Amino acid sequence: MNSQDIRKKFLKFFEDRGHTVVPSSPLIPDDPSVLLTTAGMQQFKPYFTGDADPIRDFNSKNTASVQKSFRTSDIDEVGDKTHLTFFEMLGNFSFGGYFKEEAIKYAYDLMKEYGLEIDYVTVFGGDDITPKDEASERIWKEIGIDDIRFEGREDLFWGPTGNEGPCGPSTEVYIDGVEVWNIVFNEYYRESDGTYRKLKTPGVDTGMGLERLTVALQDKDNIFDTDLFSPIIELLPDELEEKQKRVIADHARGISFLVSDGVRPSNKEAGYVLRRLMRRVITHQYLYGEDRKDTFPLSPVFKKVVDIYGGFYDELDLEAVKDVFSEERDKFLKTLRRGIKELNNMESINAEKAFKLYESFGLPYEVTKEIAQDKAGKLNREDFEKAFDEHRAKSRAGQEAKFGGHGLILDTGELKARDKEELVKVTRLHTATHLLQASLRNTLGDDVRQAGSDITAKRLRFDFTFDRRLEDEELQEVEDWVNDKIERKLDVQFKELPYEEAIESGALYFEREKYPNTVKVYSVLDEDGKPVSKELCGGPHVANTSEMGKFKIIKQESVGAGVRRIRARLE
Numbered sequence: 001m002n003s004q005d006i007r008k009k010f011l012k013f014f015e016d017r018g019h020t021v022v023p024s025s026p027l028i029p030d031d032p033s034v035l036l037t038t039a040g041m042q043q044f045k046p047y048f049t050g051d052a053d054p055i056r057d058f059n060s061k062n063t064a065s066v067q068k069s070f071r072t073s074d075i076d077e078v079g080d081k082t083h084l085t086f087f088e089m090l091g092n093f094s095f096g097g098y099f100k101e102e103a104i105k106y107a108y109d110l111m112k113e114y115g116l117e118i119d120y121v122t123v124f125g126g127d128d129i130t131p132k133d134e135a136s137e138r139i140w141k142e143i144g145i146d147d148i149r150f151e152g153r154e155d156l157f158w159g160p161t162g163n164e165g166p167c168g169p170s171t172e173v174y175i176d177g178v179e180v181w182n183i184v185f186n187e188y189y190r191e192s193d194g195t196y197r198k199l200k201t202p203g204v205d206t207g208m209g210l211e212r213l214t215v216a217l218q219d220k221d222n223i224f225d226t227d228l229f230s231p232i233i234e235l236l237p238d239e240l241e242e243k244q245k246r247v248i249a250d251h252a253r254g255i256s257f258l259v260s261d262g263v264r265p266s267n268k269e270a271g272y273v274l275r276r277l278m279r280r281v282i283t284h285q286y287l288y289g290e291d292r293k294d295t296f297p298l299s300p301v302f303k304k305v306v307d308i309y310g311g312f313y314d315e316l317d318l319e320a321v322k323d324v325f326s327e328e329r330d331k332f333l334k335t336l337r338r339g340i341k342e343l344n345n346m347e348s349i350n351a352e353k354a355f356k357l358y359e360s361f362g363l364p365y366e367v368t369k370e371i372a373q374d375k376a377g378k379l380n381r382e383d384f385e386k387a388f389d390e391h392r393a394k395s396r397a398g399q400e401a402k403f404g405g406h407g408l409i410l411d412t413g414e415l416k417a418r419d420k421e422e423l424v425k426v427t428r429l430h431t432a433t434h435l436l437q438a439s440l441r442n443t444l445g446d447d448v449r450q451a452g453s454d455i456t457a458k459r460l461r462f463d464f465t466f467d468r469r470l471e472d473e474e475l476q477e478v479e480d481w482v483n484d485k486i487e488r489k490l491d492v493q494f495k496e497l498p499y500e501e502a503i504e505s506g507a508l509y510f511e512r513e514k515y516p517n518t519v520k521v522y523s524v525l526d527e528d529g530k531p532v533s534k535e536l537c538g539g540p541h542v543a544n545t546s547e548m549g550k551f552k553i554i555k556q557e558s559v560g561a562g563v564r565r566i567r568a569r570l571e
């Protein structure tokens, strides 16, 4: 069975059993507390906590998805048989629809449909905090699974992600000695004081790695021999070591998906993750080429990634991937040679030296570790990151000193202001952002939804769902509509309403945002008191649009599949 069919079969199985199939969310979540999407459940968090209603959004309490996921935690393991950075997670979820009985039965039945035999399963053995998961043990036994192994909290108890929230035991399915499916039962709520209470509506959150499942179904020895990877590996020169080929194949996939979701190389957050992947690949290319006249090209590799995955993920953008990669390559090659020379002159490499190589020559940890080999025998990631953090703390202190030590007087995540003067500016731009969204919907239709927003004293930046470039006339119309509302000196008001009522009133809201039970709804009202813009929002806003000045769109950009970005300012 090829990987396309494996995905299809998974989704169909759950669709036939009353699940709504939900597309993968992007690798960059809107939740600022997480860097990258690491599991299928992430986009469903508000449904588990009861902050959003699955019936309203999916017409079902049960969903299934194939989710693009990325974990940096396994980066040092890449090259063995089972670990990856980017991977696909197959998952079924229930928000108060069904629980252990059905979830375990589904897992068993689907494995049977795939023709796979379960080796053994693991079940939470209990401790003094929460008891053994006897229900799961019983259900597996009734189905006919005899090999049940009990494990502790560290392996089989999930969540909460913060200090409090839904959490619970999991049960895992093993095939050929490898864990393929993790089935989490959110049955408790952990309070901030550390006590656990049973949830009234428990949930199911499962995750199965597509790559590992494919190894079993295609009867391969490791993930790189499956059809998800072998066509990529085949393109790489024979002279490379097996591990190098695997790292390049894994990273090429990660790079392609990150760039296509709008990430660009930088020195922080997701941009830094992307930069590390790129620089490691570039280093392998460089070292290979140093001994020969030429090196191997990466374009065919990226093209192959798009060939393999493009059918399922439309957002893959080969041109963007190639462009961003070659730009980073040009930049990095300038210092790479000097960095390697410096490194070769060092007798041994500890965390400080490794950090210096990063700072002066842009060599990421993995590159230094790989080139230095034995000389960096004692170097580990933890120490490197400590050196990195210490440096960052120092430079942050420097920044604060530069700004007079005031720090920020406003930081809502979306709006940032350092002093009163900036506060006035970001407040105006914030109201302009609301008008911009209303205006975009006026010109382009109601499918336009907010996908992100970031406001500084100088400009607003608004991301929204729309699948093509805006024509010049459309941009002009959007700008004119906003300026019309500004010139008409309209009042801005807010009301406090229960969340449900606010949504029913037709106020716009940011889908991925988590809102409290009582929310503020800000409206810009026309001369008859009818809203021209109405949004759930914490503020602050101007009291009247006459305070704003002239609205000007600076540029439009694309930020990944189906999402566009507009930058604008007030003059």
Ligand code: SER
Residues within 6 Å of the ligand: 038, 039, 040, 041, 091, 182, 183, 184, 205, 206, 207, 208
């Ligand atoms: N959240 C669990 C995991 O990441 C199940 O989806 O494995």
